[in-house]
Amino acid sequence: MDNKNISVNNHARKMLAQNVAFTTFRILSGVIVTILFIILAFIIIKGASVLNWDFITTPPTDGMKGGGIWPAIVGTFYLMVGSALFAFPLGIMSGIYMNEYASHGKIVKFIRMMTNNLAGIPSIVFGLFGMSLFVNFFGFGDSILAGSLTLGLLALPLVIRTTEEALKAIPNSFREGSLALGATKLQTIWHVILPMGMPNIITGLILALGRVSGETAPILFTCAAYFLPQLPESVFDQCMALPYHLYVLATSGTDMDKQIPIAYGTALVLVIIILFVNLLANALRNYFQNKLKTN
Amino acid sequence: MKKVFEKIISGIITCSGFLTSVVILLIVVFLFSEGLGLFSQKTIEEGYTLVVNKSNPVEELNAKQIKEVFDEDVTNWEEVGGKPEPIMVFRFEDMQKYFSEEELGPNYENATACINSLVEKNPGIVAFVPEEFAGGDGFCGKRLKDHTISAGEVFGGNEWFPTATPAAQFGFMPLILGTVWVTVFAILFALPFGLSVAIYMSEVSSARMRAILKPVIELLNGIPSVVYGFFGLIVVVPLLQDVFGLPVGESGLAGAIVLAIMALPTIITVSQDAMQNCPRSQREASLALGASKWQTIYKVVMPYSISGITSAVVLGIGRAFGETMAVLMVTGNAAVIPLSITDPLRTIPATIAAELGEAPAGGPHYQSLFLLGVVLFFITLIINSSVEYISSKNK
Numbered sequence: 155m156d157n158k159n160i161s162v163n164n165h166a167r168k169m170l171a172q173n174v175a176f177t178t179f180r181i182l183s184g185v186i187v188t189i190l191f192i193i194l195a196f197i198i199i200k201g202a203s204v205l206n207w208d209f210i211t212t213p214p215t216d217g218m219k220g221g222g223i224w225p226a227i228v229g230t231f232y233l234m235v236g237s238a239l240f241a242f243p244l245g246i247m248s249g250i251y252m253n254e255y256a257s258h259g260k261i262v263k264f265i266r267m268m269t270n271n272l273a274g275i276p277s278i279v280f281g282l283f284g285m286s287l288f289v290n291f292f293g294f295g296d297s298i299l300a301g302s303l304t305l306g307l308l309a310l311p312l313v314i315r316t317t318e319e320a321l322k323a324i325p326n327s328f329r330e331g332s333l334a335l336g337a338t339k340l341q342t343i344w345h346v347i348l349p350m351g352m353p354n355i356i357t358g359l360i361l362a363l364g365r366v367s368g369e370t371a372p373i374l375f376t377c378a379a380y381f382l383p384q385l386p387e388s389v390f391d392q393c394m395a396l397p398y399h400l401y402v403l404a405t406s407g408t409d410m411d412k413q414i415p416i417a418y419g420t421a422l423v424l425v426i427i428i429l430f431v432n433l434l435a436n437a438l439r440n441y442f443q444n445k446l447k448t449n
Numbered sequence: 450m451k452k453v454f455e456k457i458i459s460g461i462i463t464c465s466g467f468l469t470s471v472v473i474l475l476i477v478v479f480l481f482s483e484g485l486g487l488f489s490q491k492t493i494e495e496g497y498t499l500v501v502n503k504s505n506p507v508e509e510l511n512a513k514q515i516k517e518v519f520d521e522d523v524t525n526w527e528e529v530g531g532k533p534e535p536i537m538v539f540r541f542e543d544m545q546k547y548f549s550e551e552e553l554g555p556n557y558e559n560a561t562a563c564i565n566s567l568v569e570k571n572p573g574i575v576a577f578v579p580e581e582f583a584g585g586d587g588f589c590g591k592r593l594k595d596h597t598i599s600a601g602e603v604f605g606g607n608e609w610f611p612t613a614t615p616a617a618q619f620g621f622m623p624l625i626l627g628t629v630w631v632t633v634f635a636i637l638f639a640l641p642f643g644l645s646v647a648i649y650m651s652e653v654s655s656a657r658m659r660a661i662l663k664p665v666i667e668l669l670n671g672i673p674s675v676v677y678g679f680f681g682l683i684v685v686v687p688l689l690q691d692v693f694g695l696p697v698g699e700s701g702l703a704g705a706i707v708l709a710i711m712a713l714p715t716i717i718t719v720s721q722d723a724m725q726n727c728p729r730s731q732r733e734a735s736l737a738l739g740a741s742k743w744q745t746i747y748k749v750v751m752p753y754s755i756s757g758i759t760s761a762v763v764l765g766i767g768r769a770f771g772e773t774m775a776v777l778m779v780t781g782n783a784a785v786i787p788l789s790i791t792d793p794l795r796t797i798p799a800t801i802a803a804e805l806g807e808a809p810a811g812g813p814h815y816q817s818l819f820l821l822g823v824v825l826f827f828i829t830l831i832i833n834s835s836v837e838y839i840s841s842k843n844k
Contacts, residue, residue, distance in 0.1 A: 375805055
């Protein structure tokens with residue numbers, strides 16, 4: 155009788171502890187979701203009141219106290235394209251090397267360590283490096299070229315990792331099948347491995363682009379212009395960029411009351427880009443997964 | 450022909466494999482070559498010298514003493530190892546206060562003579578003048594010996610005044626402590642939340658809830674740091690100012706809160722992955738022995754995945770340590786050693802971002818910022834390596 159009571163009590167205590175713990179987890183998770191929701195809602199509501207067609211398509215006027223953000227959008231677009239042109243091919247090749255060429259063991263481990271280290275380096279250090287290498291040493295000056303290359307270096311580890319993961323997921327039987335049919339290694343990679351890995355690689359590339367679009371620190375000293383109403387004409391021109399524009403509007407300037415609404419609009423455009431990138435990546439992932447299943 | 454082509458392509462691919470290693474090597478080379486230049490710079494501003502009266506026994510002053518003398522914190526030579534004599538500070542800009550334009554001559558031709566007479570007349574003087582006016586025949590002052598900036602002064606110095614004259618102060622201590630201070634608090638805030646969400650997602654929630662939470666966390670990770678900084682500046686900073694009654698809301702605390710939010714996604718995803726890797730058999734064994742789900746989590750799942758959780762925390766620290774823009778916008782950027790978390794402070798990345806634009810290229814200020822970059826680089830390198838080490842130990 156007593157024994158039974160004790161075990162019932164024990165059980166009750168156990169369940170109580172579990173309930174307390176799980177409720178805490180639920181609440182804390184709820185808090186985090188709420189915080190994200192507040193941040194997003196705040197930016198969206200405040201930004202929506204300034205965001206309109208004119209805001210997007212006109213250059214800033216009046217020393218940034220009026221007008222829109224068109225040059226910043228164009229600048230960010232150029233930087234995304236520039237860094238993609240640099241980082242995507244190199245990153246994908248590097249990923250191919252790691253998964254297909256490198257003899258497994260120390261070399262792969264070493265490269266992976268270096269890639270992880272590169273991924274962990276703070277963005278401001280990329281900014282310093284980009285400034286001393288591209289701006290000063292190569293003499294590109296503050297330019298879209300220097301900014302794109304710096305941002306490309308930052309995106310490189312993301313691209314390499316994505317590629318490596320994507321290729322790792324492809325079963326060896328496909329490689330063996332292709333090689334057995336007489337294809338060379340390169341043919342196998344080009345005609346079998348890459349097409350199969352592409353969906354995952356593309357998802358990763360899109361996320362890398364999202365990351366690039368929001369980075370400020372690397373372009374502070376390599377590319378970004380404070381106020382430049384005309385659009386850049388060559389890769390050696392400076393350009394405005396959305397994140398830097400937001401930073402400038404929020405922290406320096408003469409007329410905060412007029413600048414802050416523009417800052418809200420800029421923040422909203424940035425958030426929309428990130429939202430779009432994330433949704434697109436998720437949609438692609440789901441699409442390809444479903445396709446794989448139906449196959 | 451085809452074979453040659455294949456060889457070439459394979460060669461290119463192999464080369465690109467080592468790209469990241471080359472980039473890291475280049476980063477080290479370039480950061481070091483700029484940063485180490487600081488140690489060959491002189492304490493006193495280039496082209497200038499400090500002159501004292503011949504009777505003054507003081508031979509040299511270090512950077513800190515020079516600053517104290519010129520800020521008039523130190524007013525007697527006794528305090529810096531001289532005779533008891535009040536210090537008279539003279540800057541070159543003061544010339545016209547002591548001499549009329551005729552005395553100086555239209556192009557400062559007589560400046561040397563003027564300085565000479567001034568130094569001779571005042572036994573307690575220390576004059577900060579251009580080198581060209583402090584020499585020549587019959588110069589009766591004594592030039593203080595100058596020395597190069599030492600590593601001890603830089604890494605142990607507790608004052609950061611990179612543009613001070615006559616001697617700029619490059620003490621890294623306030624910046625390093627500021628960064629550590631913000632990071633520690635950010636992780637303290639982020640850890641309970643991050644672990645809770647990770648446990649909830651991996652052990653408690655339904656699959657549908659997880660499907661909602663995962664994209665939310667990814668989005669949290671994707672939002673640019675300037676947007677967080679902007680949010681912090683507009684919302685968190687005024688809020689803290691009201692709640693704690695601070696004179697300025699821009700403080701270490703605001704930075705820590707913003708950084709905590711930014712470090713969360715890293716902590717959550719990595720530790721959740723680690724917990725999900727705990728084999729089913731282990732959980733089932735624990736449940737079969739009569740343990741509750743919660744007991745299983747903290748007695749079986751958590752110990753099993755402890756190395757993954759540790760990596761998550763260390764990665765979160767790395768993220769917080771190197772974050773630039775958000776911190777720059779909300780911490781107030783006062784380069785003093787922070788005594789309380791509600792004080793304004795300044796981190797290493799924020800210092801680089803804020804000052805590099807104004808620092809003349811090649812000067813000591815510029816070089817000191819690159820040296821800060823070196824410090825930052827090595828700290829994150831250590832953090833990353835420890836993550837590698839922890840996770841390799843697990844396997």
